[in-house]
Amino acid sequence: MKFKLNIWRQKDAKSKGYFQRYDIDNISPDCSFLEMLDILNESLVDKFEHPVCFDNDCREGICGMCGLYINGQAHGPDSGVTTCQLHMRRFTDGQTITIEPWRAKPFPIIKDLVVDRSAFDKIIQEGGYISVTTGGVVDGNSIPISKEKADKAMDAASCIGCGACVAACKNASAMLFVSAKVSQFSLLPQGKIEAKTRVQKMVSKMNELGFGGCTNTYACQAECPKSISRENIARLNREFIIAKTTSEELF
Amino acid sequence: MKLIQISSITKKIALAAFGLFLLLFLPVHLGINLCILRDDGGLWYRAASHFMGTNYIVKVFEIVLMACVAFHIIIAIIITIENFFARPVRYKVRIKSKTSLGSRYMIWTGGIIACFLVLHFINFYFVKHGLIEGKYTASIEKVDAFFQENAIKMQNGELSDEKKNALIAQYQNISEVSSDKMDKERKNLINLTKQEVKKYCGEDFTEYEPDFYTMSIELFKNKTYSIIYLLVFIALGLHLSHAIKSLAQTLGLSHKTYNPFIVFVANFYAIVIPIGFAIIPLAIMF
Ligand code: SF4
Ligand code: FES
Numbered sequence: 001m002k003f004k005l006n007i008w009r010q011k012d013a014k015s016k017g018y019f020q021r022y023d024i025d026n027i028s029p030d031c032s033f034l035e036m037l038d039i040l041n042e043s044l045v046d047k048f049e050h051p052v053c054f055d056n057d058c059r060e061g062i063c064g065m066c067g068l069y070i071n072g073q074a075h076g077p078d079s080g081v082t083t084c085q086l087h088m089r090r091f092t093d094g095q096t097i098t099i100e101p102w103r104a105k106p107f108p109i110i111k112d113l114v115v116d117r118s119a120f121d122k123i124i125q126e127g128g129y130i131s132v133t134t135g136g137v138v139d140g141n142s143i144p145i146s147k148e149k150a151d152k153a154m155d156a157a158s159c160i161g162c163g164a165c166v167a168a169c170k171n172a173s174a175m176l177f178v179s180a181k182v183s184q185f186s187l188l189p190q191g192k193i194e195a196k197t198r199v200q201k202m203v204s205k206m207n208e209l210g211f212g213g214c215t216n217t218y219a220c221q222a223e224c225p226k227s228i229s230r231e232n233i234a235r236l237n238r239e240f241i242i243a244k245t246t247s248e249e250l251f
Numbered sequence: 252m253k254l255i256q257i258s259s260i261t262k263k264i265a266l267a268a269f270g271l272f273l274l275l276f277l278p279v280h281l282g283i284n285l286c287i288l289r290d291d292g293g294l295w296y297r298a299a300s301h302f303m304g305t306n307y308i309v310k311v312f313e314i315v316l317m318a319c320v321a322f323h324i325i326i327a328i329i330i331t332i333e334n335f336f337a338r339p340v341r342y343k344v345r346i347k348s349k350t351s352l353g354s355r356y357m358i359w360t361g362g363i364i365a366c367f368l369v370l371h372f373i374n375f376y377f378v379k380h381g382l383i384e385g386k387y388t389a390s391i392e393k394v395d396a397f398f399q400e401n402a403i404k405m406q407n408g409e410l411s412d413e414k415k416n417a418l419i420a421q422y423q424n425i426s427e428v429s430s431d432k433m434d435k436e437r438k439n440l441i442n443l444t445k446q447e448v449k450k451y452c453g454e455d456f457t458e459y460e461p462d463f464y465t466m467s468i469e470l471f472k473n474k475t476y477s478i479i480y481l482l483v484f485i486a487l488g489l490h491l492s493h494a495i496k497s498l499a500q501t502l503g504l505s506h507k508t509y510n511p512f513i514v515f516v517a518n519f520y521a522i523v524i525p526i527g528f529a530i531i532p533l534a535i536m537f
Contacts, residue, residue, distance in 0.1 A: 006343075019343065072346035098344040105337050170355070171334035173259075203258060212337030213259035213330055215357060216497040222349040231505055238503025240260045 001027045001088055005040065006098040007052055010109050013116075017109065019098070029089035033076060034059060034066060036088055053112040059084040061225065064160030067167065068113055069100040074164035074223040082162060082225040102163050104172035106209045117163050119209045120177060124161075126205040127198035128181045130190050149187050156183035158226045165220035165228070171212030176220035178206050179236035180228045186239055196247035199239045255329060260501075262330055267501045269323040270494055274520065276316055281527045288534055292435035293464030297388060300463045304379060324365055331358045353493030353521075360490040367483040374470060378461045386469075387443045388462035391433075394425065394440065394452045401453065414454075421453045441465055468535060477532035484525040492521035 002025045010017030024043075027036050034056050041051035057065035066083040070076035076086040091097060101109050106119040159180035166174050182199050185191025191198075214233060221230045255262075283303065286295040303309050347355065378385035401418050404410050410418070428451055434441050440451060442465040452459060470476050495517035499505065504513065 069342060072342065072344035100342055100344070103338055103340050103342055105339055172337035173334070203260060207259050210337060211259075212334035213263060215330070215334070215354065216493070216500045217350045217354040219350050230500070234500050234503050234505035236503075237260060237263075237501055238505075240258075241264065241503055244261075 001029055001091070001093045003027065003036075003088075003091065003094070004096040006096060007113070008100045009052070009112055010101075012111055013108055027088050029087070031088045032059070032084060033068070033070070033086040033088065034084050053110075053114045055114050056084055061085045062160060064162035067102055067115075067162045067164055069102060069167055071098055074102070074168040075162075075225050079222070080225060080227050082160075082164075085225075102167035104163075104166045104211070106172075106174075106211050107163060107166065115163075117161070119211070120161050120163065120174070122209060123174070123178060123202050123205050124181065126201040127194065128185075128202060130185060130194060132190075143189050145188060153184050153187040153191075156180045156187070156228065156232055159184075159224075159228050160226060162225060164223050164225060166211065168219040168223035169212065169214075170217060170219060171215055173214045173220070174206050174209075174211040175214040175233050175236065176224060176228055176230070178202050179232035182236050182239060183232045186235070195239060196243035199236065199243050200247070203236075203240055259330075259333075262326055263501045266323060266326045266330065267498045269319040269326070271498060272316070272319045273323060274491075274494065274498075276312075277520070277524055281524060284528060284531055287464065287467055287531060293441070293468075294434065294436060294438075296464045296467075297434075297439065297441075297462070301460060304460060320368070324361070327358060327361055351493060353489040353491075354497065357490065357493055357497075360486040363483060363486040364490060367479070370479075374466065375461075375463060378466070384445055386441075386462040386465045387445065387448050387459045388434075388439050388441045388464075389443070389448065389452050389456070389459040390439050391437070393458045394456065397453060397456050397458070398422070398425075417454055421451065425451050471532045471535035474536065477536050480532050481529050484529045487528075488521050488525035491524065492517065495520055 002023070005022040005024060006019050007022060008017055009020045022040060024036070024040050027039065031039070034054070037052060037054060044051050054068060055065045057063040059066070061082045061084060064082070067075065068083045070083070070086070075081060075083045077090055078086050099113065101107075101113045102115045102117075107115040107117055110116050157180070159177060161177065163177070165176035166172050169176075182195075182202060185198065186195040216230075216233075218230050221228065283296070283299040286299050287293070289295050353360070373383060375385075377383040398418070398421065401410065401414075405415055405418060428440065432440055432442055432447070432451075441462050443451065443459070443462065448456065448459050471480075496513060499513045
């Protein structure tokens, strides 16, 4: 297959970026999107040009490292998959493909298509954990948890922190990510203990870092590779209201 | 960019809360508007306008309502600006993912409604507060009472010559009021300009009110106004289609037991309310 690629190039965080056009040929339809970029990069290296930088790691949709804004959609045209799981058969022969990095103020570009997503780590550091002191092993059934709650918590926990929700949102809001991280704990007894401080701290960090606010448009849910539900955002709002009005620990 | 240092969620909640109050007011306004379609020469409509213009509870609510409109608009603008700056460099290519029309264009439909509100205020609200001149109505009973009062004063010799002449002139004028200045039941003078109020009711008569019935009918007979009005209510429908679901989400209300109810209310507001308003210009135009 043949493609015309329009790729965002930017030397470093401070330089001005631009779109560079590349033509690529002989791509197998079963090639993954990132493999296609690998092929492009090999050809660039052969010509002593700088390869196009992009993030990736597992290449099996579980780590959340990859993330490209392809033809106007986060992670490309397929739903429920990350960029590394996207295949070239999803495109038509000869199609022009525009590839951009995630664009959001809290995600500054490092180089080309690589963005700095440590803002997410900072949010997690504010409370995306439970404080446990290790001791003796507890009996597995000592804390009863309903199947429904466990399922919901597991669904929320499937967020891989890729940042597509921020990239897809017209406001560059991180509410879906934060809501998933808040929900995965608050739904479970162990997470409930710190729930009120957690939600307030994580939301205030999110605001501080410059993410936009949610306007309930739900582009995040549509583009999330793990199909995290907007129900989590409602839960986050609810927890936030309850925490603000009933907690005495903070503020 | 943060314009005010309040949590993004708190801003949303405030926006939703002010919006909620506006939502509650809409059916009331619609109810009053629909009175205009009753074939009674404006009797009910004028009675409703009279109630809304004079009742003290309504007056208090009017202030609350205006504050809600103002805050709703201010917060919406702040949120929009802040959100815009959360993405300083925009995308070159962007596809509208599976999102609803209403949710994407909230600020635009809101803007259209706000512009219409300005027009609406010029046409009605400012007239009510005497800032702009409109058409007026007065109850004949009250005009008579006022006349009697003055007549007694005249007998007692309390009126100056000038006032006496004016009173006599008024007596003649009112007996010559043309039929289009009188409502069907012959209870009220209607469709009066300020000058006519003075002519028929006397210089010092103050108990006249804006004749919203005549003013509305005149406006709706104007095709341009009616078309603008209809377009605005399409925008309102879009705005409301997102408003109620969004409100529930923002307040954290999401549960499979009552979600269908939220959807029902959302659809009711998005469809029934705008159609209710839109029927009026359609009925009057054709
Ligand atoms: S919520 Fe979805 S889109 Fe957002 S970071 Fe998690 S996995 Fe990625
Ligand atoms: S590289 Fe790990 S999810 Fe794509």
